[in-house]
Amino acid sequence: MGETAETLKEFEQKQEWWWAAEKKRSRRLDYLRKAMWKKGAIGGLYPAGLYIDLERPVMQTEKAKELEYSPDPYVIKFAKILAHVLDNKTIFITDHSQLVGYLGSLPNMITWDPTLAAILNHEVVNDPTSIPEPMDESLKIISEVTGYWAGKSDLDKILPHMDLDDAMKVLSGAVGWGVPLSRGGYSGKDYEYIMTGVRAFEDIIAELDRKIDEADEKAHEPGATREICDLYDKMNMWEAMKITLEAGIRYGKRYARLAKIIAENFEADNDRRQELLQIAEVCERVPAKPPRTLQESLQYDLFIQLFSRNEAIEGAWPARPDYYHGPYYERDVNIEKTLTKEDALDLAGEFLIRAAEVSQYKVKWAREGLQGIEGTWVWTLGGVKKDGSDACNGMTIALLQAARLVRVANPTFAFRWHPKVKDNVMREIFECIRQGLGYPSIRNDPILIANAMNWHGHPIEEARTWVHQACMSPSPSTKHGFQPMRMANATANCAKIIEYVFTSGYDHIVNMQIGAETPDAAEFTDYQQVFDAWVTQMKTIFSILVRPVNRARMLAPKMTPRPFLSAVSERSVESGLDVCDPSINRGNAWITAFTWVENADSLAAVKKLVFDEKKYTMAELKDALANNWEGREEMRLDFVRNVPKWGNDDDYVDGIMLDCLHAAAKFSRELKCPSGNNWPILPENVSGNIHYANIVGALPNGRRLGDALYDGGISPGPGLDKKGPTAVLKSCSKIDHITDGRAFLLNQRLSPTQLAGEKGYQLWKSYMKTWADLGLDHVQFNCVSDETLRSAQRDPEKYQEVIVRVAGYSAHFVDISRKTQDNIIQRTVQGLG
Amino acid sequence: MPTCKECRKFYPLEEDPGKGDCVQRVIDPRQAYYKAKPVDAEKDAAKCSEFEKNNQR
Numbered sequence: 024m025g026e027t028a029e030t031l032k033e034f035e036q037k038q039e040w041w042w043a044a045e046k047k048r049s050r051r052l053d054y055l056r057k058a059m060w061k062k063g064a065i066g067g068l069y070p071a072g073l074y075i076d077l078e079r080p081v082m083q084t085e086k087a088k089e090l091e092y093s094p095d096p097y098v099i100k101f102a103k104i105l106a107h108v109l110d111n112k113t114i115f116i117t118d119h120s121q122l123v124g125y126l127g128s129l130p131n132m133i134t135w136d137p138t139l140a141a142i143l144n145h146e147v148v149n150d151p152t153s154i155p156e157p158m159d160e161s162l163k164i165i166s167e168v169t170g171y172w173a174g175k176s177d178l179d180k181i182l183p184h185m186d187l188d189d190a191m192k193v194l195s196g197a198v199g200w201g202v203p204l205s206r207g208g209y210s211g212k213d214y215e216y217i218m219t220g221v222r223a224f225e226d227i228i229a230e231l232d233r234k235i236d237e238a239d240e241k242a243h244e245p246g247a248t249r250e251i252c253d254l255y256d257k258m259n260m261w262e263a264m265k266i267t268l269e270a271g272i273r274y275g276k277r278y279a280r281l282a283k284i285i286a287e288n289f290e291a292d293n294d295r296r297q298e299l300l301q302i303a304e305v306c307e308r309v310p311a312k313p314p315r316t317l318q319e320s321l322q323y324d325l326f327i328q329l330f331s332r333n334e335a336i337e338g339a340w341p342a343r344p345d346y347y348h349g350p351y352y353e354r355d356v357n358i359e360k361t362l363t364k365e366d367a368l369d370l371a372g373e374f375l376i377r378a379a380e381v382s383q384y385k386v387k388w389a390r391e392g393l394q395g396i397e398g399t400w401v402w403t404l405g406g407v408k409k410d411g412s413d414a415c416n417g418m419t420i421a422l423l424q425a426a427r428l429v430r431v432a433n434p435t436f437a438f439r440w441h442p443k444v445k446d447n448v449m450r451e452i453f454e455c456i457r458q459g460l461g462y463p464s465i466r467n468d469p470i471l472i473a474n475a476m477n478w479h480g481h482p483i484e485e486a487r488t489w490v491h492q493a494c495m496s497p498s499p500s501t502k503h504g505f506q507p508m509r510m511a512n513a514t515a516n517c518a519k520i521i522e523y524v525f526t527s528g529y530d531h532i533v534n535m536q537i538g539a540e541t542p543d544a545a546e547f548t549d550y551q552q553v554f555d556a557w558v559t560q561m562k563t564i565f566s567i568l569v570r571p572v573n574r575a576r577m578l579a580p581k582m583t584p585r586p587f588l589s590a591v592s593e594r595s596v597e598s599g600l601d602v603c604d605p606s607i608n609r610g611n612a613w614i615t616a617f618t619w620v621e622n623a624d625s626l627a628a629v630k631k632l633v634f635d636e637k638k639y640t641m642a643e644l645k646d647a648l649a650n651n652w653e654g655r656e657e658m659r660l661d662f663v664r665n666v667p668k669w670g671n672d673d674d675y676v677d678g679i680m681l682d683c684l685h686a687a688a689k690f691s692r693e694l695k696c697p698s699g700n701n702w703p704i705l706p707e708n709v710s711g712n713i714h715y716a717n718i719v720g721a722l723p724n725g726r727r728l729g730d731a732l733y734d735g736g737i738s739p740g741p742g743l744d745k746k747g748p749t750a751v752l753k754s755c756s757k758i759d760h761i762t763d764g765r766a767f768l769l770n771q772r773l774s775p776t777q778l779a780g781e782k783g784y785q786l787w788k789s790y791m792k793t794w795a796d797l798g799l800d801h802v803q804f805n806c807v808s809d810e811t812l813r814s815a816q817r818d819p820e821k822y823q824e825v826i827v828r829v830a831g832y833s834a835h836f837v838d839i840s841r842k843t844q845d846n847i848i849q850r851t852v853q854g855l856g
Numbered sequence: 857m858p859t860c861k862e863c864r865k866f867y868p869l870e871e872d873p874g875k876g877d878c879v880q881r882v883i884d885p886r887q888a889y890y891k892a893k894p895v896d897a898e899k900d901a902a903k904c905s906e907f908e909k910n911n912q913r
């Protein structure tokens with residue numbers, strides 16, 4: 024023991040937190056953490072040992088064939104296919120686990136849903152790295168499945184109803200990414216309906232039965248109205264919801280049965296036998312009935328998440344686990360004392376692991392854009408309750424502590440800071456940051472609540488329930504406020520805006536006219552003409568991306584319904600309408616603005632060097648950009664070095680940033696979602712700065728084709744913020760974080776040495792005070808030294824567990840590309856104080 | 857012809873013994889677990905490489 028204690032101390036002193044965590048965590052957590060198959064793709068390819076799961080595609084296909092000539096409407100067929108999978112898929116229980124459930128048939132399997140898109144299915148065919156052996160047999164299955172779903176998948180069905188011009192521009196991959204599908208993006212949940220302990224699946228089924236009976240009676244009374252016509256669809260929808268909930272209950276009971284079989288026939292250890300019987304009891308209870316304990320609550324949540332991901336590819340995991348599981352923690356740990364704090368920590372840690380191993384096969388560009396992780400699963404902690412009081416509780420602390428013990432890179436946390444957060448919670452957050460997790464990111468709760476009210480008109484009580492819909496964007500978790508699907512293709516590669524100013528909208532990378540045909544930039548005679556062209560390109564690109572989403576949202580209820588997500592959503596249970604139906608949704612759309620800051624720095628460079636100082640002409644600049652700055656290195660360096668850069672509290676460039684944001688904000692109110700609400704922008708990047716490096720041409724900020732873009736949001740370019748952290752904050756504070764956009768990502772790198780001890784905490788706290796006083800909505804920190812990161816590049820095997828903040832998410836450093844690694848090292852380490 | 861119900865890994869459902877679960881122990885490079893998959897009691901086990909005659913049932 025003595026030796027272990029000493030070693031732990033040594034690791035802590037050396038700030039090798041990953042080894043320290045291994046020493047500190049319970050034997051159970053240590054086993055489960057090491058048992059976990061990491062699923063994030065590395066360099067776009069899945070790691071060795073992972074395979075595409077063919078079990079589910081085969082089941083989906085066989086059931087679809089069986090139902091082909093059945094008279095059931097589509098939504099019921101869809102629900103029956105989902106139920107067939109849940110009833111028949113292989114399930115497993117890992118040794119030492121207390122929470123159960125996984126999407127795939129085995130722990131190292133990545134699930135593939137062939138019903139979504141032919142483009143996805145084609146990637147499976149061509150992905151030799153993850154096709155299971157025997158290859159010939161697998162390829163035969165893949166070919167049969169892919170052949171069956173060709174023309175029947177969601178995207179195949181939707182595309183003919185889209186504007187082809189817009190669709191081709193989106194699919195070119197130059198200005199946006201993602202596809203407009205209601206079963207492929209980020210699904211919020213109506214947690215206020217399903218996670219407050221008031222009801223569970225059996226209660227909803229009873230409600231659905233009532234609805235169906237009432238409707239059936241009404242539909243057969245004497246008379247004929249439009250309302251009666253609508254009732255037929257509603258009854259089908261309610262029936263489909265019921266099918267999925269009943270399948271969910273049976274799925275839980277399958278685990279109960281397996282746990283019991285293991286306990287009674289295999290397990291020799293008495294303690295483990297008891298745990299297995301406990302799992303059996305839990306899974307008999309949930310999701311059928313509301314949870315009573317923390318374990319039941321976590322299991323219930325996990326089942327819901329898994330069912331929803333059986334229905335759709337969900338690239339995000341909007342959640343508020345401390346808020347919804349906190350009451351159970353409080354009861355078990357503090358009131359009834361049926362659970363020790365250590366036991367609760369084990370459950371919290373395992374919950375993180377269960378989430379971390381979830382995986383769904385994605386197209387390569389999505390894997391490249393999300394290097395090292397499965398999706399942007401940013402869980403929301405802290406914040407206020409509906410009445411405005413502090414929502415932090417014992418579960419907040421347990422999750423923060425558990426995160427340091429299991430050190431998964433996904434999910435990560437984002438903490439809703441507000442002035443009433445207690446010091447003990449802030450210290451736990453600081454420990455996570457200091458120990459190099461890169462999370463939680465910190466969100467300014469009062470600002471973001473006001474922002475949600477400003478942009479989308481969410482009432483204050485609903486705005487206060489907000490969770491992260493993806494990395495950054497808040498969405499309430501209420502009946503009309505929650506967002507059933509954020510389709511990721513309204514994600515703009517904004518560096519193209521300034522690029523297209525110089526090409527009159529022609530994209531030389533993908534060789535097509537994508538932007539507006541603005542006048543020849545070589546002929547511009549003043550800066551205003553440049554800016555006007557910029558506004559036109561911005562409006563054009565945003566519109567190209569938003570229109571397909573709007574269209575897909577209109578088509579979704581009939582063509583790509585979500586019966587399970589509808590079944591756990593009050594508005595759908597009440598109305599009989601699909602959860603994506605715009606008429607029952609307030610709307611919470613946003614445009615993610617990748618590669619945004621390049622615009623401000625580029626426009627500032629043009630204004631200063633071309634129009635103020637007249638050192639170059641527009642024709643010269645246009646020519647230099649067209650030739651990727653080749654033969655113009657001196658000129659390029661002038662554009663890099665001798666112009667003001669965003670992030671240095673310089674009004675020249677900061678003013679241009681505001682002009683761009685104000686123009687975008689104005690247009691955001693003209694762009695409307697099908698619910699009639701606005702489309703504000705949200706600058707952030709995931710790892711789009713690397714993904715787009717070879718897609719964005721040369722820019723006037725001196726960047727060449729192939730160079731990494733800035734790391735995103737409103738973060739200054741790496742190494743370009745030369746005036747210290749306060750200047751960065753001051754530049755960012757010139758933005759109105761309530762009215763200028765939906766949210767703004769800011770990356771900061773801090774020195775681990777400076778953050779050591781109590782002094783480090785006080786320094787960080789005073790930085791956070793300045794941040795809050797200046798009204799910024801977001802900040803996140805990397806706190807791993809250059810030395811450690813360089814060592815990890817040299818000797819990745821030894822540094823497998825080092826985590827870094829990439830953009831809106833964290834990843835294990837060794838799992839991201841060399842280019843992204845270098846980009847993170849290049850970011851300025853800010854000295855505080 | 858052997859069937860699943862004669863196999864040690866077959867666990868019939870109490871309410872419907874014609875159906876059951878095939879329960880197997882698996883140890884992969886990272887973890888050990890038990891897995892279960894629904895099977896019919898009368899399913900042909902002749903080609904199943906995991907079949908183990910159950911002498912107790």
Ligand code: SF4
Nearest residue numbers: 860863878901904906
């Ligand atoms: S191992 Fe084979 S024979 Fe035995 S129950 Fe399973 S499927 Fe049937």
